[in-house]
Amino acid sequence: MKIGIIGLPQSGKTTIFNAAAGRTEAVGDYSKASHRAIVKVPDERLEKLAALVSPRKTTYAEIDYLDIAAFSGKGKESDASALDIPDDLRYAETLMVVIDCFSSDCKPERDFNLFNDELILADQVIIERNLDKRERTAKLTGEQEAVHEAEVLRKCLTALENAQALASAGLDDEAKNMLRKYSFLSLKPLLVVLNISETELGKEKSWLDRFAGYAISGQREFVAICGKIEMELAALGPEDRKVFLAELGIARPAMELLIQKSYALLGLISFFTVGEPEARAWTIRAGVNARKAAGAVHTDMERGFIRAEVITYDDFITYGSTPACKEAGKYRVEGKEYIVADGDIFLFRFNI
Ligand SMILES: Nc1nc2c(ncn2[C@@H]2O[C@H](COP(=O)(O)OP(=O)(O)OP(=O)(O)O)[C@@H](O)[C@H]2O)c(=O)[nH]1
Ligand SMILES: [Mg+2]
Secondary structure, eight states: OEEEEEESTTSSHHHHHHHHHTOOOOOSSOOOOOEEEEEEOOOHHHHHHHHHHOOSEEEOOEEEEEEOOOOOSOGGGSOGGGOOOOHHHHTOSEEEEEEEEOSTTOOHHHHHHHHHHHHHHHHHHHHHHHHHHHHHHHHHHOOHHHHHHHHHHHHHHHHHHTTOOGGGSOOOHHHHHHHGGGOOGGGSOEEEEEEEOGGGTTOHHHHHHHTGGGOBTTTEEEEEEOHHHHHHHHTSOHHHHHHHHHHHTOSSOHHHHHHHHHHHHHTEEEEEEEOSSEEEEEEEETTOBHHHHHHHHOHHHHHTEEEEEEEOHHHHHHHOSHHHHHHTTOOEEEOTTOBOOTTOEEEEEEOO
C-alpha cells in the first residue's frame, strides 16, 4: 500500500516520515526534499504462524511511504496549475496530511482549510483540462459512456467550485470507478496527523475532540501524535523503545499507530498463505471474495481459480499444522464467492 505524506511547508512531514519509517532524514532545513521508504507491516499473527511452520522465508505486508512537498500553503490564492503533484502521489491509496499543532503560533484549523483548498484546486485544474474535450466527444459521438463521463465530470466540477472535496460529493461506486483514471486527490481517503508538541503529550484526546467536526467516517480520520518524540523513538532499538514508551505514557508508537489507522481508514484486512517455502501476509479490502483474494497473490490464480482451502487463524494456532486441522475437521473448502475473513489462511487451487 502506498501512503503519500503531504502537508504545508514546515508542518513536520519529514519528521513524521522518519517516525513512521524509522529513518533519519534531515528535518527543519526548509529543503522540501522528497523521500521514500518501504516498511514492513508488523504482524504478530504472521510471526506466530511462522514459529509453527518454520518456513524458509517470512514475508510481511509492506507500506510504501512517500514524503512529498507539493503544497504551498496559499490555499485558494495559489496558482493550482503550478502545484507540483508528482505521479507517485497520484498513485497513493491514502494521503496522510500533517498539520502543524506544535509551533507556538500554530493555527491548525486555518492550515487544514488552506491545505484542503489546494487539494480541491489541484483536482479542479485536472477537470478543467479535460472537460471541454470530453463534452465535445460526447456531443460528437453521442456514445452513452462518453456522455455519462462528461456528466460526472461536470458534477465533480460543481462540487469543487463549491469548495467540496470529491470524497463528500455523493459519487456512487460506479462513478468512482470511472473516475479512477484521473487519480483525483480529494477523492482519496485522508488520514490527518495532528502533529502536537512535546508539552501536549497526554492531551491527544482533547486535540482529537477539537477536530471531531472535520472527520468523515471512512473518508477522513484524525490521529494526534508528537512527531519529534516519535521520530526519536523510532530511531531506538525495540527494547529501549519499550522503556521510553512506558515512561512517556504512549500506548502505541506512531510507527504502528499510523499503519493501524490507515488499515482501518481503508477497511483493510489480512489473510495468510503458509507453507514450507514461505509464510506470507497479504492485504486486501474487507468484503472481497476468495477469487479476488487469489488475484492479490497472482493474476493466474484469479483467472484459473478452482477453489480455496481455508483454515481460520485461531484453528491453525490451536492445532498447530494443516494436517492436524484437517484431522480435527477445521479444514474447509470454499468457492469463489466466499467472502474472506480477517486472518484466513488460504491454499488456492487453480488451473491455467
Ligand atoms: N517541537 C516540535 N517541533 C517539531 C515537531 N515536528 C516537527 N517539528 C519541527 O518543525 C520543523 C520542520 O520539520 P520538517 O519535518 O522538516 O517539516 P517538513 O514539513 O518536512 O518541511 P518541508 O519539507 O521543508 O516543507 C523542524 O525544525 C522540526 O524539528 C514536533 O512534534 N514538535
Ligand atoms: Mg520535508
